[in-house]
């Protein structure tokens with residue numbers, strides 16, 4: 001099978017994300033989710049010889065792609081890392097407080113999703129893995145073998161927004177007692193049998209796979225940890241741009257920007273000047289969603305939302 005590092009990923013909200021970053025030709029940018037380098041390529045194309053871009057991704061296939069596509073570009077550097085450790089990666093290069101823009105394009109890339117060997121896909125059988133970094137943490141199969149039923153219910157309800165979370169959790173626990181659940185097809189079959197109704201155009205296991213993927217990769221914990229680090233890494237006037245793909249992520253981004261833009265309200269009777277304090281961001285516009293043309297060309301873009309904010313002095 002072809003190395004998934006060579007498979008393409010169509011970047012989502014590309015023009016809008018670039019505009020949101022307010023690119024300067026000589027600026028220093030961080031692409032925190034390299035994927036297959038779609039956004040990176042467009043940023044590098046807009047930068048001049050003095051511009052720089054550091055890219056992160058936790059996936060070894062993304063690293064191979066980065067080496068192959070941009071290894072010869074002296075303006076480009078890659079670090080294989082979770083973005084939950086963004087400060088470490090930026091501090092290693094002495095860049096905390098100096099970046100002109102940080103971009104997050106969250107979730108999995110198309111090559112990750114489409115490669116059955118990665119275990120994200122309910123449509124094609126493969127080992128039940130789902131790790132963005134196959135060298136770290138537990139596979140979905142191991143996670144499912146160990147998780148207790150109450151926690152599984154919580155994950156399916158909160159992170160999958162699965163209506164039938166109780167039935168599905170019960171079916172998974174019963175099935176794993178018969179034999180370990182180690183393939184995507186078996187999990188998809190167990191879920192399909194447990195879910196009594198069908199949503200048009202959606203596989204019945206879509207929500208369950210999303211929930212387990214979020215748990216296995218600690219996706220929401222990573223995002224919550226990374227956002228304040230990204231703000232710290234920015235220079236005054238630097239831009240934060242975040243593309244999310246479901247309401248759980250978007251809610252975290254929206255609340256974070258709102259809180260940072262509002263600052264902390266101090267009680268007026270404190271012996272310091274009252275009023276908002278600790279404001280770090282200015283919100284730039286509202287959420288931007290893809291238009292009909294982009295969605296027709298790339299159905300993955302359907303649920304995307306881009307939020308942009310600017311670092312205050």
Ligand SMILES: C[S@@+](CC[C@H](N)C(=O)[O-])C[C@H]1O[C@@H](n2cnc3c(N)ncnc32)[C@H](O)[C@@H]1O
Nearest residue numbers: 011033035036037038039057058082083105222
């Ligand atoms: C939607 S894709 C990005 C696609 C990219 N913008 C492009 O145009 O090719 C998301 C990427 O982020 C990576 N990723 C997701 N969560 C991560 C995390 N916490 N730390 C590092 N990389 C992460 C995934 O491995 C995946 O390659």
